[in-house]
Amino acid sequence: MTNSLECDICVIGAGSAGLSVAVGAAQLGARTILFEKGEMGGDCLNYGCVPSKALLAAAHAAQTIADAGQFGIHAGSAQVDFPAVMAHVHDVIAQIAPHDSAERLERLGVRVIRAPAAFTGRDEVSGEGVRVRARRFVIAAGSSAIIPPVQGIEDVPVLTNETLFSLNERPEHLLIVGGGPIGVEMAQAFRRLGSAVTVLQRGRLLPQDEPELVGILRERLVGAGISLHENTELTGVARARGGIVVRYGADGETLGTHLLVAAGRQPRLAGLGLERAGIAHTPRGITVDARLRTTNKRVYALGDILGRPQFTHTAGYQAGILIRNALFRLPAKVDYRALPWVTYSDPELAQVGLTEQQARERFGASVQVVKADLGENDRARAERRSAGSIKVVIDKRGTVLGAGIVGPHAGELIGLWGLAITRRLRLSALTGVIFPYPTLGEISKTVASAFYAPKLFSPWPKRLVRLLLALP
Numbered sequence: 001m002t003n004s005l006e007c008d009i010c011v012i013g014a015g016s017a018g019l020s021v022a023v024g025a026a027q028l029g030a031r032t033i034l035f036e037k038g039e040m041g042g043d044c045l046n047y048g049c050v051p052s053k054a055l056l057a058a059a060h061a062a063q064t065i066a067d068a069g070q071f072g073i074h075a076g077s078a079q080v081d082f083p084a085v086m087a088h089v090h091d092v093i094a095q096i097a098p099h100d101s102a103e104r105l106e107r108l109g110v111r112v113i114r115a116p117a118a119f120t121g122r123d124e125v126s127g128e129g130v131r132v133r134a135r136r137f138v139i140a141a142g143s144s145a146i147i148p149p150v151q152g153i154e155d156v157p158v159l160t161n162e163t164l165f166s167l168n169e170r171p172e173h174l175l176i177v178g179g180g181p182i183g184v185e186m187a188q189a190f191r192r193l194g195s196a197v198t199v200l201q202r203g204r205l206l207p208q209d210e211p212e213l214v215g216i217l218r219e220r221l222v223g224a225g226i227s228l229h230e231n232t233e234l235t236g237v238a239r240a241r242g243g244i245v246v247r248y249g250a251d252g253e254t255l256g257t258h259l260l261v262a263a264g265r266q267p268r269l270a271g272l273g274l275e276r277a278g279i280a281h282t283p284r285g286i287t288v289d290a291r292l293r294t295t296n297k298r299v300y301a302l303g304d305i306l307g308r309p310q311f312t313h314t315a316g317y318q319a320g321i322l323i324r325n326a327l328f329r330l331p332a333k334v335d336y337r338a339l340p341w342v343t344y345s346d347p348e349l350a351q352v353g354l355t356e357q358q359a360r361e362r363f364g365a366s367v368q369v370v371k372a373d374l375g376e377n378d379r380a381r382a383e384r385r386s387a388g389s390i391k392v393v394i395d396k397r398g399t400v401l402g403a404g405i406v407g408p409h410a411g412e413l414i415g416l417w418g419l420a421i422t423r424r425l426r427l428s429a430l431t432g433v434i435f436p437y438p439t440l441g442e443i444s445k446t447v448a449s450a451f452y453a454p455k456l457f458s459p460w461p462k463r464l465v466r467l468l469l470a471l472p
Helices: 016-027 042-046 047-069 082-100 102-107 180-192 211-225 311-326 356-366 379-384 410-422 442-456 459-470
Strands: 003-012 033-036 110-113 116-119 124-127 128-137 142-144 173-177 196-200 227-229 234-241 243-248 252-256 258-260 264-266 300-302 340-343 348-353 369-375 389-394 398-407
Touching: 003 016, 016 033, 016 042, 016 110, 016 311, 042 082, 047 180, 047 196, 082 110, 102 110, 110 142, 116 379, 128 311, 142 180, 173 180, 173 252, 173 300, 180 196, 180 211, 180 340, 196 243, 211 348, 211 389, 211 398, 227 348, 300 311, 311 348, 340 410, 348 410, 356 389, 356 398, 369 442, 389 442, 398 410, 410 442
Parallel strands: 003 033, 003 128, 033 110, 128 300, 173 196, 173 258, 196 227
Antiparallel strands: 116 124, 124 128, 142 264, 234 243, 243 252, 340 348, 348 398, 369 389, 389 398
């Protein structure tokens, strides 16, 4: 027998995007139903942000021991207990899981149905004997890893982010297909934990970031012994000599013990019944307007299922836009001008706004660039972490269009530049800020001041000063 329910908001998917909407809607008094067929918390908690950053923290601890000698501290080599490292990763997941649990959502007033859901019409979804009619629907079904159509790949065991953190033994040699943020982070983490690592990237490493900043990170990765093969095409995969062999380029070949595919993600569209609801979509994701409405005005979509940008913080931002539209009837629109992203490598690589190339394509020759080297920062020198740089893109008036940072804690430093873009600030706004000394944050004032230094110390200010000094 089918159980029929009615509500104000029905959400499909309990990842970061869906949870944000469901919790927000329920706390605002909306009758809310949430469908989830898999793990509560979605990819971010179970297979993405949380476990990867926990693994990176363990790898950083190992590297700290290795680097201690430069401070006069001699601790010997790090002894990595890989099962214990993975126990740490899962312990972190377990600590956060209650926040995303069905029990917590139920206490907040959300009706949670642990089942898949599909549209049966324009204003109805059903799943596992439950039929729901709602005033508004929200699709937040997420994404899954893309497995490239390479000869032989279906005949070998392939790791993705959904299975990588279930490993109990450290890979002797980890082969990684993909040189985006996931591939780079996992390459450095497993290398620091003792694995040999090879990365194969179709284009250049981290193609969305400033090339010169990527170059600093690339040098660190290669220096650590990671084998990088950029601008190369994967041509085949096969079992060989008790391991996995990957073939690439004209005649390249590498043997490893494990294969991780980090070649991008695709939206989970199958089984949602989108056609029955009149919801337009392509293989890249569901089609929405700037208010996150689909072609069925009762239905909104957000998060990874839109295709790009696929970040947890984007999902949280989109949830706020969606709630303003769906509940408060305000015409709020998404604005990605100041959307930041970070690769949590060492050094970290962070970007917000336009890159230099993007700015020049849009605004032409009026675009200017100002840079500063982290080697000039006293805090970075004191910690012997001075390999890094900041690059800021501005228009002819000094208004910030974009910024990129490579260096320690770049992800923490980039927020200030997101604010500058959001508020359309000029670099002059940062020259008057007092930063505590010594901090890495001073690099932001350094780069802003560098823009004005040529004018400030040009001949005419000197003549003016001499004139003023001559006055009684």
